[in-house]
Amino acid sequence: MKHIGITALGMYVPERTVTNADFEGRMGMESGWIESRSGIRERRFAAPGEFTSTLGVRAVQDMLRRDPEALSGVDLVIYATCTPDALFPSTAALVAGQIGLAGVGAYDLSTACSGFVYALSMARGLILGGTARKVLVLGGETLSRALDQNDRDTAILFGDGCGCAVVGEVPEGYGFQDFVLGADSAGGPALYIGHLADQFPDGQPMRDVPTMNGREVFKFAVRVLGDSGTQVLEKTGISNADVDWLIPHQANIRIIEAATQRFGIPMEKTVINLDRYGNTSAATVPLALDEAVRDGRVQDGQQLLMVVFGGGLSWAACTMKWWAGAPSLRADSGKQAPEQPAPGQVSA
Structure with missing residues (x-):
């Protein structure tokens, strides 16, 4: 029986940091109220021109910097998101076209915050069933673009970012x-x-x-x-x-x-x-x-x-x-901050 796990990792968060003070002053909250209620001190918001597909491309770029061969053999892309760039084409297809995977299967998965773990399950099942060999799974959002920034219940909680993983065969026991x-x-x-x-x-x-x-x-x-x-x-x-x-x-x-x-x-x-x-x-x-x-x-x-x-x-x-047998899965793989490529540009 095949043993399926994660064979590569990458991540990206936007540069813009939004602190609690930015909300508390504007919304009339007491200093420290947000952190005391949620544990959140700050979050990242996407810059103009950064969308969910952009964040996905940049997460993949980080993965390739750590492991240039990470995408070798990938024949399916699943993007878990509730903030897609469009209803169609899928954000997964938009990312695939920018990272050298145009033509492979690609679809978005929508279960909100549960999406990444759902997508890992889908990837594992598709590999075990023989439909795919290796799957690129992304979980990313640009919720800052969807929020009502005056809603005290939601605006203070959410941020933007993307993580990605390649799912494929790993050694027995992992x-x-x-x-x-x-x-x-x-x-x-x-x-x-x-x-x-x-x-x-x-x-x-x-x-x-x-x-x-x-x-x-x-x-x-x-x-x-x-x-x-x-x-x-x-x-x-x-x-x-x-x-x-x-x-x-x-x-x-x-x-x-x-x-x-x-x-x-x-x-x-x-x-x-x-x-x-x-x-x-x-x-x-x-x-x-x-x-x-x-x-x-x-x-x-x-x-x-x-x-x-x-x-x-x-x-x-x-x-x-956990299997740590690939370059991006070890402690020394990502000390350097990810580079910031322009949208559509991915390099090792």
């Missing part, structure tokens, strides 16, 4: 072990971005900007992160004590703390970077994973658990044994 995927549209009105429809199937009105019921999302997130994490550990046949690193969706520090308590993994084993990037939706897990690999926390043979939740409402969890 790679993905199991997945749990779920969705419940009944909770959709609690966290959504509307588009063509002006109401949900039950008649509730729908807005075309990110809309959130924070209280309901908090309760949902704590429950599904804990439950899905427990379920995938049981499916894999390991205990929470076997987990070396938990990589959760970076939405809110209080949600993460409550969820870790729910399935008994200490915060000391939890990768956190939302203080610097905020909630980047589908990009949170690949950004956190990449940073933990770069700084040496995630090492060869360690047991990882990824848990996410998102709008829809959706959730996903994954277990994997």
Whole structure:
């Protein structure tokens, strides 16, 4: 049986940093209120001319700088995003055309913040089924362009960024072990971005900007992160004590703390970077994973658990044994800051 895992990593965050002070002064909030409620200190916003496809190209460029052969054999691109450049062509196809993969299969996947883990599951299944050999998976957003910047419930939480991974065969004993995927549209009105429809199937009105019921999302997130994490550990046949690193969706520090308590993994084993990037939706897990690999926390043979939740409402969890046998998967692979190529330009 083939063993499927991650064989390359890359990431990109825009240069523009937006601090809490930028919101607190404008919205009349007390200094430190945002960080005390969310754990977020700052986030990145895309510059004019930077779109979700641009961020994806630049994440791939970072990956190629660390591993020039990373895209060799890739025959499918999946881009997990809820902020695509267009309804069609897919943002995945736009990225593929700029990185030398024009002509391969390419599609977008929309499960909001759960998207990257969903896409990893799709990539693994397509490889095991023989449809693809290697898959480039991206998770990226430019939520700053979709937000109502005067909405206190959402504007302060979200940021922009992109992480990418190549999924392919890895040695025996490494790679993905199991997945749990779920969705419940009944909770959709609690966290959504509307588009063509002006109401949900039950008649509730729908807005075309990110809309959130924070209280309901908090309760949902704590429950599904804990439950899905427990379920995938049981499916894999390991205990929470076997987990070396938990990589959760970076939405809110209080949600993460409550969820870790729910399935008994200490915060000391939890990768956190939302203080610097905020909630980047589908990009949170690949950004956190990449940073933990770069700084040496995630090492060869360690047991990882990824848990996410998102709008829809959706959730996903994954277990994997980390393989560090490729250039971009080791601690010394990415100390230098990623270069900033112009859109459409990718070089090793």
